[in-house]
Amino acid sequence: MTEAQRPPAQVTGQPPSKGQLGASLRQRKPSVSVEVLTATDIAAIHDATLQVLEQTGVFVDDDEALAIFADGGCSIDRDARQVRLPPEVVTGALARCPSSVLLAGRDQAHDVVVTAGGPVHFTNFDEGITYIDPRSGELRDPTVADVADVARLVDALPNIESYEAAICPADVPTATASIHGCAVALQNTLKQVGTEAIDRREVHACIDLASAVVGSVDALRERPIIGFGVCPVSPLKFTAEICGVIIESARAGLSDTVLSMAMAGGSSPVTLAGTLVQHNAEVLAGIVLAQLTEPGAPVIYGSSTTAMDLRYAAASVGSPELALISACAAQLARQYRLPSYIAGA
Numbered sequence: 001m002t003e004a005q006r007p008p009a010q011v012t013g014q015p016p017s018k019g020q021l022g023a024s025l026r027q028r029k030p031s032v033s034v035e036v037l038t039a040t041d042i043a044a045i046h047d048a049t050l051q052v053l054e055q056t057g058v059f060v061d062d063d064e065a066l067a068i069f070a071d072g073g074c075s076i077d078r079d080a081r082q083v084r085l086p087p088e089v090v091t092g093a094l095a096r097c098p099s100s101v102l103l104a105g106r107d108q109a110h111d112v113v114v115t116a117g118g119p120v121h122f123t124n125f126d127e128g129i130t131y132i133d134p135r136s137g138e139l140r141d142p143t144v145a146d147v148a149d150v151a152r153l154v155d156a157l158p159n160i161e162s163y164e165a166a167i168c169p170a171d172v173p174t175a176t177a178s179i180h181g182c183a184v185a186l187q188n189t190l191k192q193v194g195t196e197a198i199d200r201r202e203v204h205a206c207i208d209l210a211s212a213v214v215g216s217v218d219a220l221r222e223r224p225i226i227g228f229g230v231c232p233v234s235p236l237k238f239t240a241e242i243c244g245v246i247i248e249s250a251r252a253g254l255s256d257t258v259l260s261m262a263m264a265g266g267s268s269p270v271t272l273a274g275t276l277v278q279h280n281a282e283v284l285a286g287i288v289l290a291q292l293t294e295p296g297a298p299v300i301y302g303s304s305t306t307a308m309d310l311r312y313a314a315a316s317v318g319s320p321e322l323a324l325i326s327a328c329a330a331q332l333a334r335q336y337r338l339p340s341y342i343a344g345a
Helices: 018-027 039-056 063-071 087-096 144-156 174-188 200-214 217-222 240-252 272-293 320-335
Strands: 058-060 075-077 082-084 100-103 112-115 226-230 256-260 299-303 306-309 340-342
Touching: 039 082, 039 087, 039 272, 039 320, 058 063, 058 272, 063 075, 063 240, 063 272, 087 272, 144 174, 174 200, 200 217, 200 226, 200 240, 217 240, 226 240, 240 256, 240 272, 256 272, 272 299, 272 320, 299 320, 306 320, 320 340
Parallel strands: 226 256, 256 299, 299 340
Antiparallel strands: 058 082, 075 082, 100 112
16 A cells, blocks of 8 residues: 555554554555556447457356346356357446445444445455464364454454454355354444355344344345455356355345456466456446346455466465456446456455
8 A cells, every 4th residue: 555645644642443443544544546458448348348248158056046137137047057148238237337336334434335347445355264373373174263353353443444254264164154154244343244144044043133233124225235246166166155145235235246266377368458357248247147037136256366376276365466367357447437446465
C-alpha cells in the first residue's frame, strides 16, 4: 500500500484508543490502482472471452443450472452438459450487476461497501487446513476453538475489515465443518463473515444461522452479515455443488464471489494472456448464472489465479505472475463495473 495519502504522524500525550485507531484507518481509504493492461488489451481479452464462451462454452453438471441457462437464451447440449453463452446474454447479465455490494457486520460500525474501482479494503486469507498453535507452537489440525480465536483476532484488527473462513475445524464431522465454522465465526466477530459453504445444503444452513442473528430472512437480505464464494474447476467446469451455491445465494440476495483459481501452465494456458481469457470466461459464466437466476443479485469478481510451479505442480502463490494476474483481474472488474476480490500472498 502506498503511503502517499497517509497523514503526518502526531505525537500526543496518550496513544489513540482502539476505537479512535479503527476510525482513523477506516477514514483513510486511498484508492490504489495498478494499470498493467491498456484499453486495447482489455478489449482483446474481452472479445476473446466472448468467443470462448460462445464457441467452447462451459461444462455445467447441474440440471437446474442447465435449465436456467437455457431459459436465459444459452445454447445447451444436455448430453454433453455443455453450455454456450451468446455475447448478448453475457453483456446483458453484466449490465444487471450492481456496481457496489454491502458487506454488513453485526455491528453497523463494521459495514463495508465494496465498489467497482473504489477504495481498497482488506480481509484475511482463507481457508487453512493446518494450524500453528500460538501457545505451544505445534503444527496441528484446527479445532472449533481455534476458529473462535481467529475470528476474535480478526475482530480486534482495525485494518482487517471482514472475516473469511480462515481455518476449517477438524474436530467436527467433515459434512458439517463449514456450518460449524460459520456459527462460531458469527458468535466471535462483529464483522461480516465469509462462509465456506460448498453446496445448497450448507448455503441454506448458513442462511438459517445468520437469519437467527439478524431476526429473519428478510432482515438478512437488508443486512447481509454473511457472504459466499465459489471456485469454478479450471478449465471451464461448474460442478453441481458450485452451481448450487451460485443459485441459492442469488435467490437469497446475498453476495457471491465467483473466483477462478486457474494455474498458468497447469489448468490454463501457459501464457498470462491466455490464462486471463480463461479466467475471465470462468468468472463471467458464474456471474451470468447468478443474474439469470435473480437479476441484480450481488456478485463480486474474484481472482486467485496464478502460475503453476513446475517443480512441485502446485500454485505459485506470492509470485510475480500472481501479482500481474491480480492487477489485470482488478482492471477487468473495473471495466465491467464490478467490485473485485483479489487474493494476495
